Amino acid sequence: MKHSKGKQPNVIVFFTDQQRWDTTGVHGNPLELTPNFDELAREGTDVHYSFTCQPVCGPARSILQTGVYPTTSGCYRNKIPLHGDARTLAHYFNEAGYETGYIGKWHLADAGSQAVAEPQRGGYRYWLGANSLELCSDSYNAIVYDNDGREVKLPGYRVDALTDAAIRYVDGHKEKPFFLFISYLEPHHQNHIDDYPPPHGYRKRYEGRWTPPDLQALGGSSAQHLEGYYGMVKRLDEALGRLLDTLRSLGLADDTIVLFTSDHGCHFQTRNDEYKRSCHESSIRVPTALIGPGFTGKGRVSELVSLIDLPPTLLDAAGIPVPEHMQGSSIMPLLRGERDDWPDDVFIQISESQVGRAIRTARWKYGVTAPDKDGYGHTGSDRYVEQYLYDLQADPHELTNLIGLEAYEGVAQVQGERLARRMTEAGEAAPDIVRAPRRPAAGLTLRFRSAQPEEAFE
Structure with missing residues (x-):
């Protein structure tokens, strides 16, 4: 598929961490947290029933990078690096003539250092990230590492800092097709304080506000954490709006595929003693939507779609052959009405817990x-x-x-x-x-x- 300038479409993945599906307006959240995501879903393609196939950070990320299950790649739990021979989305986009960039949390390298060595970056040519962003940075102390392994402190709230870097990347690479993966930590908790720190002033906005029905019934840590979590979701959506505005201002909006999704959800200690790693909807169902060439105006997808289906979807949408070893399926034929045998279930693997x-x-x-x-x-x-x-x-x-x-x-x-x-x-x-x-x-x-x-x- 070519965009209006005769080049292949740009592709951006806007990837959040631990975001529940019901934080979004299109899924019924009444707090108006996500007007930009909701508009993207309504004007593009709303993958309404979207699920991770491994509700923990590293394995879920391995799926989205490789298109295979964690038991196939070997990354079945956290702290197992992606094998050096693994083929990622970056390799396929590189070979198709794209510029490739990665910004933010990686979680697929050796755990010894937050500066990811070049052989462990999955083929991405531009690098501004960290292996475990929650361990080397904080909400107002965004620390990442560049292509040369040098520490870079980005100013501002961490969501804004990574978004600023992404905007700079888009502006600097607008003349050639690019594939940019932006991986946020939010709305994941900040490990060392077990809190969900939102931007200054955002926590008060959501004190005592709407609580999802499962959390109303089961409690967990939601009374302590939900207002901060909502504040983080709100700022992420504002970042999405800034990125979309950047594409509009540069004349790239009609030529760029944007995928919004998350690695897993959050059950707030209602299903086990932490936040994910269970088969429940609160852990596995995530918000997913796409817009851009092939996706604009396609409406709601009612079939069940897994995270493992997204890598072949992105390659297919960009006109890049989908490798036979990938274990998911592109949703493009589904959107064109060319496939009536879509699986009526999704498969989940659970580790660690x-x-x-x-x-x-x-x-x-x-x-x-x-x-x-x-x-x-x-x-x-x-x-x-x-x-x-x-x-x-x-x-x-x-x-x-x-x-x-x-x-x-x-x-x-x-x-x-x-x-x-x-x-x-x-x-x-x-x-x-x-x-x-x-x-x-x-x-x-x-x-x-x-x-x-x-x-x-x-």
Whole structure:
């Protein structure tokens, strides 16, 4: 696909960290946090049901860079560097004549240094980043490293500092097609203080404001952290608006594909003792939208789309052949109405908190765990035990676990077979799934379906 100047379209990935899907207006958040994302989704392509396939930073990033599952790349948990021979999006765009740049958090290099050595930068030619941005910088102390490994302190709130750098990159590379990956830390918590530090004055804006239904029911740390988290989301959306304005001012808006997505969500310590690493919607569902050549005016995609589908989508949209080894599928044929066999589920691998696997369909969420395996030391298992079954139609906030109930035995059987098939398709060994102990429904308190937040906006 060529843009109006006869060149291939520019491509920008605007990548946030730990952002829940329901922080956005198109998904029903009433706080007007994301007017720029909402406009992008409505004028471009709203990938309405978008999911990570590994809810933790490093593995999710490996998926978006390589287009393969973490069990294939080897990056199945944090602190495993991407193999030096791995082919990333940058390599394919380089070979297609693009300038390639990376700004922000990488999390795919050796953990010993925040300055990423050139062989571990995934082929990106321009570099202004850090391996674990949360460890070398703070909200008002943005520290990154340049192509020569020199420390660079960028002025301003960290979101703004990285956005300023991205704007400079776009302005300096506007004469040739470019592929720019901007990787923010926000709205991830700042590790050393276990807080979500927003820009000055933003926290007060959201004190006592709307709380998502799952957090209303389960609590966790949301009362302590949600207002800061919302402030970070707001500033990210303002940064997105600045970047889009930059493209407009340089005459590049019609010639540039912009992808907005996140690596995983945030459950605020409601599903385990931290913030992600679970199969629940709060961990795996993320906001995703695209605009630009091939995506403008395409409306809402109602099919389930995985993070692993985005690398082939970007290559396809730029007219670059999609490598056969990539394990996802481009959504471009879906947008053109040329594909009616799109998968009706997404597959999730979980590490660190457990060795877990899950399948998510339009209605059901089914998950298993390997109780005798360690999520840090084991890639997978040949034996799993049923852990979750949720009816997302009746229980969209996943408050009632149906696994083991006699009335749902047939559903669990079907979903277990579906999960096993997906695991083998991803290159894993065919699993032995041990059924959960059966229990009668007597005494079960069913939580009836409440409206999903987005329904008020449809």
